[in-house]
Amino acid sequence: MTEKSRRIAAFYLMISPWFIIFVTLGLFPLLYGLYLSFTNYYGFNMNNLKMIGWHNYDLVFSDSDAMYALGRTLYFTAINVPLGTALALGLAILLNRSIRGGGVYRTIFYLPSLVPVISTILMWKIMFSGNGGILNAILNVFGIDAVNWLGYDHATTSLIIMTLWGAGGGILINLAGLKGIPKDLYEAASIDGAGAFQNFRRITLPLMTPIIFFNVLMGIIGSLQVYLQPILLNGSELLARPIQPNYLYVVHAFQQIFASQRFAYGMALLWVLFVVILALSIVVFLTSKYWVYYETDRER
Amino acid sequence: MRRMALLLTLTMLIVLLAACGGKSGSGNNGGASATNSSVKTAGNTATAADSGKTGEVVTIRTSISDGELSKDQIAEFEAKYPNIKIEIEQxxxxxxxxxxxxxSAPDVIRISGAFETSSYAIRGIAMDLTDRIEGSSVIKMEDLVPMASVFRFDGKKIGAGAIYGLPKDWSNDFAIWYNKKAFDAAGVPLPDSKQPLTWPEVMELAKKLTKKDGNKIKQYGLAASEWGKTEPNFNLLLQYVLSAGGKINAADNATMDFNVQPVKDFINMWVEAVKSNVGPNSLNNDQVSGGDLFLSDKAAMLIDGYWYSGVIRSNENTKTHLADFGMLPTPIAPNGTRMAPTGGATGAIINKNTKHPDEAWKFYEWFFGGKPADDRAKTGWGLPAFQSKMALLPQETDFDKQVYGVLQDELKYAGFLPVNPYLSGGGWGIFDKYVQPLYFGKSSVDQAIAGITKDANVAITEAKNAAGQ
Known part of the structure; x- marks a missing residue:
């Protein structure tokens, strides 16, 4: 064995634990789901499967529920991702200042992302409640009329508020990015007379763009896949149908698979979502060269 | 070009990885059916020969919950049948x-008789138990109550044909429970428990029983269920249609049409009730459950079946003043027939693909007809499937006697909800989807009915296709 092939073998050997798990528990189910999406699988006819071509995919685009849900999901994502990213960055910048007890604040802001999602939902349900809910109590103090937080008109706003409460999860990675910015840049800037805003605008923000890029990408993927929060915010069991404005895309897929046993159709729905995620990710990647700053210039 | 290709591949990989480990659970992207390749077809053909040779211990898995099948009961069974082990799977x-x-589903699967029997039969999951039940010395056919037939399905009609299961217990799920303290607080006399109210009368009563202090609601008139909001649901619709004599299913069940007067009346009546805030609902966004309100004297009436007497007997708030509670007969549609159907009838079927049909049946027979059936009847947490066990229901206190008295009347009006076997439980989501917007003035009753009819027929066509019909 030559030195080169030994190095290659060592490489594959070292990544093999992850690779084997990824292939068997990740890639295989995904591709198997893809295969099933071209069949008439209803959950009980495995030994009588028929290939039905693109039928399930045709259905996705003529299913008014699926298209409605996709529209609501894109709307949710379009609001949730920028706000979530900005909030996580803003909080990280505040927490990055050397203040007494900074660590305590960091812990407090990070804490929401450690709370299990079910507990988070139950807690917010009580806060959003029209009977004794704290949000309406606060509005009442200021003489503002009570809001039906989980009703038709505000349900999506409430869902976004609840999701943003967990934005602290992005703080950690933002803080790591902020710590990585060389101090001497700020020192040099202050000698040149730059203020706090210029520091942020000319140093912090450009150097943080790779982190922001990562957060935006993960935010888009995560937001498009949200399903538990809308279901449990209005209902009390997994197969409950959320209030219409919060009927998001994966909720629809989940309902099709588990409430209606339309397994094959559910797979087609999820693969369409995969393509949507892929397309949006490509757009973000392609635009990144205009706004993401890399220390080492990429090869042209 | 190569850079572009690399970029695309990289993007795809990242998306794929994120999709695999997505924190919001998108692992469903195929996960549910990942191991489908190993489906076998043990089917009906499994015989006693391959289901446990002499001396071999066989494990029977069931989804009957540990609250319904205690460890002691399992130990009792296992002592009697040393070759069978029972395993509960939540x-x-x-x-x-x-x-x-x-x-990989359990051998004995817990289901709701009223809504799921036909669907499990059509999908070929439920084993036909007719011969076994007819030949059983523990379960006597002639002793079964009429409502036990909710587990029968002849391919078209629920209530007739092959027997696929038995109810563990059942109830007249659309009856009304009253809380006398709340009636007194509103200065409203209790209705006559001999005559059923009409549903519009229930709603009028609910309005009178709802008490406000300025904008704040001090007491609700009606809770539509013990766990949820006071809003209509598909079950309630079916009971109303049954009482009104409406026809929503085609004779062969191949289509449904909700555009009939009873459905319109039902939806109009309930939308009005929701807008009047007679209970916790999506408009007032009160998150307290109907049951909690009722048990703490903050709701005067509750729609629920006989089994709820078990809750009232055991709840800390209510067990000290049982005389304040009682059951009223299942309401009827205006000018309708008296009907007290079951909305659930929880029981079980035997999985047709079980490898141990004989052992599964032994357990089934014991659980549904043996000592556990007696144990259940004595607690009053539901009605037995056997006439002879009715006498075991609690009859000691005044509360017990009132409830038992109304029940005897209710039993005369047993009937089956007009469940479409192909739509099965699928109607719940469809109903909510189209009716919920009405509370917020976002749709009209006609639009809702058209939508429900359209979606229900799509689901029925699909289910028929899936069953190869």
Missing amino acids: LDGTKLAAELATN
Whole structure:
């Protein structure tokens, strides 16, 4: 064995634990789901499967529920991702200042992302409640009329508020990015007379763009896949149908698979979502060269 | 070009990885059916020969919950049948769907008789138990109450044909429970428990019983269920249609049409009730459950079946003043027939693909007809499936006597909800989807009815296709 092939073998050997798990528990189910999406699988006819071509995919685009849900999901994502990213960055910048007890604040802001999602939902349900809910109590103090937080008109706003409460999860990675910015840049800037805003605008923000890029990408993927929060915010069991404005895309897929046993159709729905995620990710990647700053210039 | 290709590949990989480990659970992207390749077809053909040779210990898995089948009961059974071990598997709807898809579902599957029997029969999951029940010395056919037939299905009609299961217990799920303290607080006399109210009368009563202090609601008139909001649901619709004599199913069940007067009346009546805030609902966004309100004297009436007497007898708030509670007969549609159907009838079927049909049956026979059936009847947490066990229901206190008295009347009006076997439980989501917007003035009753009819027929056509019909 030559030195080169030994190095290659060592490489594959070292990544093999992850690779084997990824292939068997990740890639295989995904591709198997893809295969099933071209069949008439209803959950009980495995030994009588028929290939039905693109039928399930045709259905996705003529299913008014699926298209409605996709529209609501894109709307949710379009609001949730920028706000979530900005909030996580803003909080990280505040927490990055050397203040007494900074660590305590960091812990407090990070804490929401450690709370299990079910507990988070139950807690917010009580806060959003029209009977004794704290949000309406606060509005009442200021003489503002009570809001039906989980009703038709505000349900999506409430869902976004609840999701943003967990934005602290992005703080950690933002803080790591902020710590990585060389101090001497700020020192040099202050000698040149730059203020706090210029520091942020000319140093912090450009150097943080790779982190922001990562957060935006993960935010888009995560937001498009949200399903538990809308279901449990209005209902009390997994197969409950959320209030219409919060009927998001994966909720629809989940309902099709588990409430209606339309397994094959559910797979087609999820693969369409995969393509949507892929397309949006490509757009973000392609635009990144205009706004993401890399220390080492990429090869042209 | 190469850079572009690399970029695309990289993007795809990142998306794929994120999708695999997505924190919001998108692992469903195929996960549910990942292990489907191993589906076997043990089917009906499994015989006693391959289901436990002499001396071999066989494990029977069931999704009957540990609250319904205690450790002591299991020990009793296992002592009697040393070659059978019972294993309880806690299942929710999603896990059961995945297990059915991968042919790894339990041998004895807990289901709701009223809504699920036909669907399990059509899908070929439920074993036909007719011969076994007819030949049983523990379960006597002639002793079964009429409502036990909710587990029968002849391919078209629920209530006739092959027997696929038995109810563990059942109830007249659309009866009204009253809380006298709340009636007194509103200065409203209790209705006559001999005559059923009409549903519009219930709603009028609910309005009178709802007490406000300025904008704040001090007491609700009606809770539509013990766990949820005071809003209509598909079950309530079916009971109303049954009482009104409406026809929503085509004779062959191949289509449904909700555009009939009873459905319109039902939806109009309930939308009005929601807008009047007679109970916790999506408009007032009160998150307290109907049951909690009723038990703490903050709701005057509750729609629920006989089994709820078990809750009232055991709840800390209510067990000290049982005389304040009682049951009223199941309401009827205006000018309708008296009908007191069951909305659930929880029981079980035997999985047609079980490898041990004889052992599964032994357990089934014991659980549904043996000592556990007596134990259940004595607690009053539901009605037995056997006439002879009715006398075991609690009859000691005044509360017991009032409830038992009304029940005797109710039993005369047993009937089956007009469940479409192909739509099965699928109507719940469809109903909510179209009716909920009405509370917020976002749709009209006609639009809702058209939508429900359209979606229900799509689901029926699909289910028929899936069953190869």
